[in-house]
Amino acid sequence: EVQLVESGGGLAQPGRSLRLSCAASGFTFHDYAMHWVRQAPGQGLEWVSSISLKSGRFGYADSVKGRFIISRDNAKNSLYLQMNSLRPEDTAMYYCAKTYGGVIESDAFDIWGQGTMVTVSS
Amino acid sequence: SYVLTQPPSMSVAPGKTARITCGGNNIGSKIVHWYQQKPGQAPVLVISYNSDRPSGIPEGFSGSNSGNTATLTISRVEAGDEADYYCQVWDTSSDHWVFGGGTKLTVL
Numbered sequence: 209e210v211q212l213v214e215s216g217g218g219l220a221q222p223g224r225s226l227r228l229s230c231a232a233s234g235f236t237f238h239d240y241a242m243h244w245v246r247q248a249p250g251q252g253l254e255w256v257s258s259i260s261l262k263s264g265r266f267g268y269a270d271s272v273k274g275r276f277i278i279s280r281d282n283a284k285n286s287l288y289l290q291m292n293s294l295r296p297e298d299t300a301m302y303y304c305a306k307t308y309g310g311v312i313e314s315d316a317f318d319i320w321g322q323g324t325m326v327t328v329s330s
Numbered sequence: 331s332y333v334l335t336q337p338p339s340m341s342v343a344p345g346k347t348a349r350i351t352c353g354g355n356n357i358g359s360k361i362v363h364w365y366q367q368k369p370g371q372a373p374v375l376v377i378s379y380n381s382d383r384p385s386g387i388p389e390g391f392s393g394s395n396s397g398n399t400a401t402l403t404i405s406r407v408e409a410g411d412e413a414d415y416y417c418q419v420w421d422t423s424s425d426h427w428v429f430g431g432g433t434k435l436t437v438l
Binding site for chain 1: 331361363365367371372373374375378379384414416418420422425426427428429430431432
């Protein structure tokens with residue numbers, strides 16, 4: 209079964225850091241680009257970041273650029289999101305998603321994890 | 331940055347057809363994907379590449395894209411189709427993924 213399982217969420221104070229992880233199984237992880245998407249409580253979906261299959265290309269939303277870092281370890285079938293300088297507006301459910309292909313653009317997000325909640329508050 | 335505009339909500343009677351629109355400047359030149367999200371659940375891809383229906387998605391779901399509007403059509407709506415629906419495109423100008431604001435579909 210194709211599966212994505214996020215972890216690492218929790219409560220963080222403004223200005224602190226968190227590292228999210230996404231464990232992939234059931235597919236050849238290194239053949240696909242991966243993404244992070246977030247959803248603030250009661251709000252819509254917001255793309256956060258993307259990484260190509262060999263980490264050669266990255267993309268970040270303007271709201272997180274310079275603060276968040278996406279990475280992957282193909283040997284461990286894992287995707288990561290290092291979240292620095294956290295702000296209250298980063299409070300959201302964070303989903304990892306697999307794409308149809310190996311590039312970060314154009315292809316649909318065909319598999320999503322169940323998400324991990326991040327709350328930024330003092 | 332590129333903006334996708336969806337109606338915040340719409341309602342439809344069971345058995346009828348729901349048409350959810352996604353407006354954007356010359357969106358017909360872009361590839362549009364659609365996602366369904368039920369309360370407390372992760373999004374699910376229901377239409378990819380404007381009109382392709384992934385495996386496991388009911389035949390009643392279809393999509394089109396032309397001019398400044400993309401449309402998700404749900405035929406013979408059932409109670410189980412009640413959900414939020416989001417359109418998505420890749421914006422080549424900004425190299426960003428963009429989601430529409432979402433449409434809450436209520437089945438009467």
